[in-house]
Amino acid sequence: MSMREDALNYHSSGRKGKIEVITTKPCATSRDLSLAYSPGVAEPCLEIEKNPDDAYKYTAKGNLVAVVSNGSAVLGLGNIGALAGKPVMEGKGVLFKSFADVDVFDIELDTQDPDEIIRTVKLLEPTFGGINLEDIKGPECFYIEEKLKEIMDIPVFHDDQHGTAIIAAAGMVNALEIVGKKIEDVRIVVNGAGAAGIACANLAISMGIDKNNVILCDTKGVIYKGRTEGMNPYKERLAAETEARTLADAMVDADIFFGVSAKGALTTDMLKSMAKDPIVFAMANPDPEITPPDAKSVRGDVIIGTGRSDYANQVNNVLCFPFLFRGALDTHATAINDEMKLAAVKALADLAKLDVPDSVRKAYAGESIQFGREYIIPKPFDPRVLLYVAPAVAQAAMDSGVARRPIENMEKYLESLEAMQGRSKEIMRGLINKAKANPKRVVFPEGEEDKILRAAQILINEKIAIPILLGVEDTIRKRAKELFLDLDDVEIVDPMTCDKCSEYIDSMLIKRQRKGVTKSGAKRRIMTNNNYFGAMMVNKGDADTMLSGINQHYPETIRPALEVIGKQDKLSKVHGMYMMVFKKKVVFFSDATVDIDPTPEELAETAILTAEKVRQFDIEPRVAMLSFSNFGSSSHPSALKVKKATALVKQQAPDLIVEGEMQANVALDPELMEEQYPFSVLKGNANVFIFPDLQSGNISYKLLNKLGGAEAVGPILMGMQKPVHVLQRGDDVTDIINMAAVAVVDAQEDSR
Numbered sequence: 001m002s003m004r005e006d007a008l009n010y011h012s013s014g015r016k017g018k019i020e021v022i023t024t025k026p027c028a029t030s031r032d033l034s035l036a037y038s039p040g041v042a043e044p045c046l047e048i049e050k051n052p053d054d055a056y057k058y059t060a061k062g063n064l065v066a067v068v069s070n071g072s073a074v075l076g077l078g079n080i081g082a083l084a085g086k087p088v089m090e091g092k093g094v095l096f097k098s099f100a101d102v103d104v105f106d107i108e109l110d111t112q113d114p115d116e117i118i119r120t121v122k123l124l125e126p127t128f129g130g131i132n133l134e135d136i137k138g139p140e141c142f143y144i145e146e147k148l149k150e151i152m153d154i155p156v157f158h159d160d161q162h163g164t165a166i167i168a169a170a171g172m173v174n175a176l177e178i179v180g181k182k183i184e185d186v187r188i189v190v191n192g193a194g195a196a197g198i199a200c201a202n203l204a205i206s207m208g209i210d211k212n213n214v215i216l217c218d219t220k221g222v223i224y225k226g227r228t229e230g231m232n233p234y235k236e237r238l239a240a241e242t243e244a245r246t247l248a249d250a251m252v253d254a255d256i257f258f259g260v261s262a263k264g265a266l267t268t269d270m271l272k273s274m275a276k277d278p279i280v281f282a283m284a285n286p287d288p289e290i291t292p293p294d295a296k297s298v299r300g301d302v303i304i305g306t307g308r309s310d311y312a313n314q315v316n317n318v319l320c321f322p323f324l325f326r327g328a329l330d331t332h333a334t335a336i337n338d339e340m341k342l343a344a345v346k347a348l349a350d351l352a353k354l355d356v357p358d359s360v361r362k363a364y365a366g367e368s369i370q371f372g373r374e375y376i377i378p379k380p381f382d383p384r385v386l387l388y389v390a391p392a393v394a395q396a397a398m399d400s401g402v403a404r405r406p407i408e409n410m411e412k413y414l415e416s417l418e419a420m421q422g423r424s425k426e427i428m429r430g431l432i433n434k435a436k437a438n439p440k441r442v443v444f445p446e447g448e449e450d451k452i453l454r455a456a457q458i459l460i461n462e463k464i465a466i467p468i469l470l471g472v473e474d475t476i477r478k479r480a481k482e483l484f485l486d487l488d489d490v491e492i493v494d495p496m497t498c499d500k501c502s503e504y505i506d507s508m509l510i511k512r513q514r515k516g517v518t519k520s521g522a523k524r525r526i527m528t529n530n531n532y533f534g535a536m537m538v539n540k541g542d543a544d545t546m547l548s549g550i551n552q553h554y555p556e557t558i559r560p561a562l563e564v565i566g567k568q569d570k571l572s573k574v575h576g577m578y579m580m581v582f583k584k585k586v587v588f589f590s591d592a593t594v595d596i597d598p599t600p601e602e603l604a605e606t607a608i609l610t611a612e613k614v615r616q617f618d619i620e621p622r623v624a625m626l627s628f629s630n631f632g633s634s635s636h637p638s639a640l641k642v643k644k645a646t647a648l649v650k651q652q653a654p655d656l657i658v659e660g661e662m663q664a665n666v667a668l669d670p671e672l673m674e675e676q677y678p679f680s681v682l683k684g685n686a687n688v689f690i691f692p693d694l695q696s697g698n699i700s701y702k703l704l705n706k707l708g709g710a711e712a713v714g715p716i717l718m719g720m721q722k723p724v725h726v727l728q729r730g731d732d733v734t735d736i737i738n739m740a741a742v743a744v745v746d747a748q749e750d751s752r
Contacts, residue, residue, distance in 0.1 A: 005484050006457070011087060018090045019097075019104070024060075053404065055126070056332055060103060065130045065325055067092045068107045068121055073137035073160070073195075076285070082108035085135055092134055092159075100322035100386055101420045102329065104132075114140040118147050125152055129329045130336075132321065133158040138194045139232040155328045155336040161199035163317035166324075166341055167377060168258055168281045168305070169203050170348035171313060174376035175303045179277035181255060183208040187275070189254045191247055191289065192261035193218035193235050200258045201238050206338055207345070215240045215250045219261075222250050248273070255279060259289035266290040268298045280304040283315050303373045312374040319378060320344060323386050327393025330413070331403035343396035347388045351378045364437060381433060387417055427579070427586045427617055428713075428738065435464045435744035440544035440751075442740055443537050445530035447471035447492065449550055450483060455736035457485045465740045468543055470495060470530045495533040504536040531557055535564035538722050544747040547740055549727035554593065558717070561724040571719045575606045576726075577613060578701045578714035579742075588614050588621075588688045592697035593715040593726075603645035607690045608653050609718040614688055616749060623649070624667035624686035625660025626696070631677060632661075642692050657681055664689065713738050716746075723747045 011017065026032045034040050044058035056062040071085030086108050093104030107124070109117055121131055121144075131154065133145055141158055148156040176183055188209055190201045193216050205211050216223045216238045220230050225239045244250040251257065251270040259266055259282045266282060266289040280295060280302055282288035288306040295304050305313030324344050328336050356369045360382050369375055378385055391410060397403040407413045442459070444452045447469030453476070456467040469476055473492045480487040495501065530548075537543040549557040558574075567574045576593030579586060590610040595602055603625070611621040625646045629639035642661035649658050659667075659682040666672055670684030691697030704710040713735075715726050723746040725739055 003461075006454075017087070019093050019106070053332070056129070056405070061127065062129045062329055062332060063101075064103045064105065064128050065096060065132050065329070066107050066121070066124060066128045067096075067104050067132045067134050068109065068117070069134045070109045070111055070117060070136055072112060072135070072140070074135045079137065082110045089134060092132065095318050096132075096322050096325070098322075099318060100326040100390070102322060102325055114144050117144055118151075121148055121156075122151055125154060128154060129332070130155040130157070130325050132325065133160075135160065138198075139234050141195050142198070142234045149335060153334050155325070155333050157321070157324065157336045158195065158199075159317060159321045161195040162203070162336075162341060163320040163324075164196040164260060164283060164315060165199040165203040166320045166344050167315045167317065167348065168200055168283065169207060169345045170352070171281060171305050171315065171377045172204070172256060172279060173207075173345065173349040174352055174371070175256075175279040175373075178303065178373060178376070179279070181277070184210060186255035187213040187215075187253065188256040188258065189215045189217065189247070189250045190258045190260070191217045191265055192259060192284075193223060193238075194260065196260040196283070197258070198234050198238065200260065203341065203345075204256075204258075207342065211238075212241065214238065215242060215244060215254075217247045217250060221246050257281065257289075259283055261289060263287035264289065268294060271295055271299050271302065274299070277301045277303070281306075281313075281315060283307045303376065305377060309380070313377050314380060315377065316380045318380050319348060319385055320389070323389035324393050326386065326390040326417075328397060330390065330405075331394045331397040331407060332405040333397040334402045334404065337396075337400055337402060339400040340393045340396045340402075343392040344389050347392035348378060348385070351382070351384060351388045352376055354384075356382075364433070381430075386420070387414060390417055427619070428581060428741075431617065431738075431745060432462070432464060432741045434748070435741040436462065438744075438748050439463055439465050440744045440747040441466045441468055441542075442743055442747075443468040443470065443493075443534040443543035443546045445470045445534040445546065445548040446550050446552075447530075448475055448479065450479065451550055451731070451733050451736060453480055453483060453485055453487065455733045455740065456487060456490060458733065458737055459740055460487075460490065462737075464737065465744050467491075467740075468493060468537070470534055472496075493533075493537075495530060498533075500540075500542070504533065504540070507536060507540065529560060531560040532564060535561045535724065538724060539565050544751070545723040545725065545743040547725050547727060547736070547743050549729065550731055550736070551729060553729070554715075554726060557726045558594070558724075561717075561720065565721050565724060567719050568721055571609075572602050572605055574717055574719040575609055576715040576717055577610050578712050579617075579716065580701060580704055581711040581713055582709070586617075586619070586687070589697055589701050590688070590690055590718075591694060592691065592701045594694070594717075596694045598693065600641050600644035600648060603642065603690060603692070604648035604652065605719075607645070607649045607658065607688075608656070610688055610690065611653065611656050611658075613716065613718055616745065619687065621656065621688045622682060622686050623656060623658040623660075623688040623690060624662055624664070624682060625649070625658065625690050626664055626667070627661035627692055628663065629661050630663050630666055631680075638692055645690075659686075660690075711738075713742065716742055723750050 025036060027036055048054045048058060067089045069085050069089055071082040072079045074080050074085040074088055089106035089108060093106055096102040096104045109120055111117060136144060145156060145158045188204055190197050201214050201216050205214060222244045223235050223239050225241050248270050252273045253275050255275045256279045262284050278299060282290050285307040292304045292311045295302050305315055307315050353371045360379060391414060394407055398406045442465045444467060446452050448471040459465040459467050468491045470493050472494055476492050534546045538546050574594055575591045577588055577590040578592050579588055588610060591606045607623055611623055614621040625642050627639045627642040639661050646660035659680050667686040668684060673680055673684040701712055705712040717725055723743060725743045727736060727739055
């Protein structure tokens with residue numbers, strides 16, 4: 001499927017668009033309704049009437065931002081209008097929510113009149129805690145922001161200007177430190193006199209660069225004193241006293257180049273003319289003013305950043321605006337001022353100097369992540385950005401006097417931010433990043449299925465895995481073409497014609513000849529059942545892992561893997577785990593897929609294997625051995641089985657936090673645990689749940705998936721000789737991608 005078709009499907013599948021509104025209070029009873037609306041709602045209304053600041057206490061205002069646009073400068077699409085720009089504004093809302101848990105209403109205004117925009121946004125002030133102006137063309141954007149900041153008592157921030165400037169400035173601070181230059185001595189050239197370019201120049205000056213050492217250029221050349229063509233008041237403020245008239249003239253002996261212009265604007269000759277240890281931020285998207293390889297081919301001393309994720313030092317606005325607003329909202333700030341922007345710059349610059357945690361290193365394996373020329377800006381998916389930028393901005397808001405609600409305890413504030421991040425998003429994002437760090441070969445026996453083909457395209461594009469598709473090549477190529485997919489370079493293997501068939505058949509016969517399999521039986525399985533063929537590819541090292549089951553019953557997938565690859569010798573059997581992904585947490589269920597009625601020994605084995613697997617996700621397991629009994633309250637054989645299994649786990653894995661037998665509610669209720677069972681090593685904070693039998697585990701995960709809104713990632717098989725994983729019937733493309741990431745990470749661990 002082409003990127004166009006994929007994007008359209010992404011936005012149109014299921015609930016249309018990318019955002020929804022959900023309630024944060026219950027509305028299940030008549031009492032709930034009377035509190036949510038009439039008559040109970042009158043009480044907070046009266047309180048807010050007496051004290052307007054109570055709106056932050058009784059409504060969502062304090063966590064609600066308006067993303068406002070008229071669609072006059074949308075990405076690289078230009079003036080496409082308010083309605084056509086709506087998908088971008090929804091996308092901005094997704095980023096706000098995903099990275100900083102800030103709620104967003106996107107507001108598209110159908111007007112090109114800046115004064116009409118100003119009047120409209122001002123009238124919206126009671127609703128919102130902040131205003132994010134987006135994709136409004138210059139110079140109107142400067143005028144709109146200036147006026148709104150004058151007349152509004154909530155933060156107004158034009159991200160196209162200041163977001164890029166803040167991140168580039170953070171990189172500049174660190175680059176100057178590396179090359180040993182003082183900010184007050186350097187010369188900077190900014191190419192591109194739109195919103196971002198002018199903001200970059202202004203922020204550089206506010207940070208200490210001499211205004212006389214700043215040259216701003218646009219498509220007509222240098223913006224100099226006395227120039228009349230293509231000027232406006234905002235360019236005029238930055239007009240330079242200089243003889244330079246072209247970008248090439250300006251670049252001679254310049255120390256820093258900020259590009260927010262167009263592909264190829266900075267030539268290698270211009271770069272050669274710069275001063276020693278030049279600092280270049282070529283931020284045009286999708287293609288920079290000069291690529292890092294081209295820059296380094298002529299200047300080995302260059303420090304370079306771009307807007308792209310496939311090069312080092314990415315300038316990505318998502319490092320700024322969610323966290324800047326987070327700090328502003330949490331202090332009920334009346335504005336986002338220069339002090340707050342500079343605090344964000346310093347926080348980002350400081351974060352890049354700190355030791356990078358293992359979770360980030362693993363996500364970017366093979367790439368040097370240590371403060372230096374190739375790492376002067378934090379990675380966009382570094383979970384610590386929220387914890388550094390938001391508090392720094394909040395502190396600056398307090399210090400500069402714009403905070404209406406000062407944060408009294410910064411340590412508790414940090415804890416609240418950590419809780420806000422949402423473990424589920426962090427886990428899945430981290431898992432995919434781990435996979436991308438070292439993609440492995442994943443064989444898909446159902447290679448002719450549309451969902452597998454679509455998933456394969458994404459796995460290739462995102463560099464998560466190296467898919468191998470089993471099936472008839474002509475059929476797969478034809479279907480891929482019909483789906484507008486580019487799978488030309490994907491390996492396709494037809495078991496009926498593969499030159500390794502005879503080798504695989506012989507291996508199958510050796511493995512199963514004393515278990516009723518004949519030569520003809522081995523041939524039939526290998527050549528007509530893709531699951532056997534795929535399992536043999538993994539067994540022989542022709543693939544690293546296998547993923548199958550999209551249109552098959554579970555036993556049809558797992559049986560071939562068990563017969564060909566088999567369980568680890570030391571184990572009694574294989575086991576199955578589900579990762580249950582909720583909005584704010586991730587928990588793990590075992591065994592919900594394989595072992596129907598385990599013995600105490602098998603149950604203990606399940607618990608220990610699950611704990612080992614959970615640690616691969618950088619989570620410390622806290623295991624609850626579940627039963628209908630609490631710590632000996634029943635002598636039923638089922639409860640006694642779990643009790644014995646718990647004792648075995650404690651004996652075999654003494655360092656593991658494990659408790660049982662216990663009921664599920666006790667495992668999740670700290671107060672109940674402390675009141676009734678203070679002796680327990682679990683304190684109501686279990687994240688791994690071991691079920692006494694397959695029936696209870698299977699029912700539980702499916703109920704939570706369908707009724708509780710949990711995403712079930714799995715089944716994740718544990719205990720195989722080599723990694724094999726199973727899809728659920730009816731999984732969608734996202735599920736396949738998630739499981740492929742799981743399979744790749746498992747294969748990475750296996751290769752170690």
